[in-house]
Amino acid sequence: MWLELIFCFVATVAFGIIFNIPLRLVWWGGLIGVVIWLIYSSLPIYGFSQVYAAAIAAFVAAFTSHWLARYKKVPVTTFTIPGIIPLVPGGKAYSSMLALVEENYIDGIEQGMATLLQAGSIAGGLVFALSIFSIGKGVGQRYETDR
Numbered sequence: 001m002w003l004e005l006i007f008c009f010v011a012t013v014a015f016g017i018i019f020n021i022p023l024r025l026v027w028w029g030g031l032i033g034v035v036i037w038l039i040y041s042s043l044p045i046y047g048f049s050q051v052y053a054a055a056i057a058a059f060v061a062a063f064t065s066h067w068l069a070r071y072k073k074v075p076v077t078t079f080t081i082p083g084i085i086p087l088v089p090g091g092k093a094y095s096s097m098l099a100l101v102e103e104n105y106i107d108g109i110e111q112g113m114a115t116l117l118q119a120g121s122i123a124g125g126l127v128f129a130l131s132i133f134s135i136g137k138g139v140g141q142r143y144e145t146d147r
Helices: 002-018 023-046 050-072 077-087 090-101 105-134 139-146
Strands: none
Touching: 002 023, 002 077, 023 050, 023 077, 050 077, 050 105, 077 105, 090 105
């Protein structure tokens, strides 16, 4: 378990560096990635599905990223992009494409649907956290333009 968390931290920090996140902030992204991986890998132990675990982990990543971005006064994507890297179902997508190439269509479609469901749950978690932080924005602007 500890080895997974160390590799997750290194991978998340590496992606942060690839995306040109300032070095003073890249460690925060690595920490978010570790927490997200811990949530994502521990929820199925308690009986939750991989899709639900991905949605909860993505929500926590986005919520933490929004809060940290306000605290550090940087764009939200500074923390969101590296934070969700551990959740991206790249291995599942590869397995589904490999099954389709090997003409194992049933297995390929099954794995492809699991990949799409997980990707959709990640997007849903991100949007749900964004909607929480967007509540109330623009309300004052609407009333100012009416006056």
